[in-house]
Amino acid sequence: MGFKEGQMVTVCLYARVSSGKQVEGNTIESQIAALEKQINLDGYRLLSEYKFIDNGYSGSHLVRPDLEKLRDKVTEGKIDKIYIHSPDRLSRKYAYQMVLIEEFEKAGAKVVFLNYEINGNPESQLLLQMQGMIAEYERAKIMERSRRGKIYAANKGYVNVMGGAPYGYRYIDKHMGGGQALFEINEKEADVVRKVFLWIGRERTSIGEVCRRLNTMSIKTQKGKERWNKGTIWSMLKNPAYKGQAAFGRRRLGVRLKQVRPQKGSCEQPKSNHSVYPVEKANWIYIKVPNIVDEDIFDIVQEQLAENRKVARTRKRGAKYLLQGLVICKRCNYGCYGTCMRSRREEEGGHYAYYRCSGKDSYRFGGNKICDNKPIRSDALETAVWEEVKQLLKNPNRILEEYKRRLSELKKSSLDQKSDLLEKQENKLKRGIARLIDSYAQEYINQEEFEPRIKAMKQSLKTIKEEKKKIFYQKELEQEVTLVVANLEDFSSNITLNLDNADWLTKRDIIRTLVKRIEINLEDVNVVFRVKELPNSSGHNGKENKNLQHCRRCIRP
Secondary structure (H helix, E strand, O other), X not given: OOOXXXXXXXXXXXXXXXXXXXXXXOHHHHHHHHHHHHHHHOOOOOOHHHEEEEEOOOOXXXXXXXXXXXXXXHHOOOOOEEXXXXXXXXXXXXXXXXXXXXXXXXXXXXXXXXXXXOOOOHHHHHHHHHHHHHHHHHHHHHHHHHHHHHHHHHHOXXXXXXXXXXOOEEEEOOOOOOOOXXXXXXXXXXXXXXXXXXXXXXXOOOHHHHHHHHHHOOOOOOOOOOOOOHHHHHHHHHOHHHHOEEEEOOEEEEEOXXXXXXXXXXXXXXXXXXXXXXXXXXXXXXXXXXXXXXXXXXXXXXXXXXXXXXXXXXXXXXXXXXXXXXXXXXXXXXXXXXXXXXXXXXXXXXXXXXXXXXXXXXXXXXXXXXXXXXXXXXXXXXXHHHHHHHHHOOOHHHHHHHHHHHHHHHHHOOHHHHHHHHHHHHHXXXXXXXXXXXXXXXXXXXXXXXXXXXXXXXXXXXXXXXXXXXXXXXXXXXXXXXXXXXXXXXXXXHHOOOOOOOOHHHHXXXXXXXXXXXXXXXXXXXXXXXXXXXXXOOOOOOOOOOEOXXXXXXXXX
């Protein structure tokens, strides 16, 4: 693809490394440096916002943050040339390489590899295919050899397959260990491990209490953190290495599990294309290492952990708080949980139940609170929310009929057909944009013809995307209404005349059916119902119908 003399060419670079070790080894910097050098030699100027870099992302799948951004920019027609170090940096799979290269070229962007030049002749295409297949084959061969080699080494009793020593041990590599890697006990850390096992096994303390004791003693974790969390202690107590049997193969990689949403602070696109699964104990390979605790105390701790799980299940059987799982903090967006707190006023005395924001728990955030929201009395909040729900349910049969009517209307709207039609229109428009860009690049049309046509087509594409978004929200609404109808039908006969005398379980069922969430912002309470507008006693066509999705009450904690 050629460019006219004097025409401004927008270039970008794409670089990728797949492992943390490669990131630490500065291989990403060497890629970027080589790409920037070639761009300068070609006489182009590279803008900082056109550097697309995926640090630590596997090349075996296409969902990578910066690759997604690059593809969006190319689709929008904002990039003319893409510089990449080599085809395997684009993807390890030949099929993916072809998909991306064809996509870029159709959008009018030329791909430039530093170690390979793409030409249209058959020899060039054959070479690219061979390079892609060889890279894919080498990756599979390396992974299989590595897996088999680790299993063989584990069966021989070599600890170097463990990938590092747990807390309480020091890893000695084969150069320092006389030709064989080994675990050496770190007495200072081992003393902490023995204390933890004794606290659980002899004193029957909880894991939370163990964390508090270690934090009070100012003992740092293996990674140097000053706060211990329950997950770290749990992993320590379950690790058979402490009784002298390090277990290899406790986990395996598998198909990535679908996440409802990314964890707080994590990116939407995962760096790896797999999830970790536990392996049955029968398939573990045990390697003998020095023991820190006796096998008897280790077994006692396992029994105590099993007993703790039984007690926890008994405590969690059924909800303890009426609004459990529905209350969130509006100030930090963390969930609120029910807890008992002692009254500060001496004349009142006793304990009271409160809903407390998780952001106020310093132990969750390295010793620092992240939220200043106040705990709110559970009885006051629950009474206020129930009153709002009662107002909504003055005529439950009418509400049920209204929900059914809306569900029928939503189903009649053929959302799936509309979505499919918009999808076809979007694909057709994208192909048209690609053809228009090709025509302009090959000088079949001039700039005066190109600019208004590309602008109009992009505007049409934007409109289609907005329509698709509306349909997505309509489908969500249909799911919400379906859920409400299904639950209302189950207990509508029980709530007609007994709202004031409803028992705790009935109240909870009704609240969970109608209420989506309850937002707390200091003394302001916002009840968000599942469907925005609900009918009142004035009827379907009454002018007094109001939006009851957001109902605010001022509640004193």
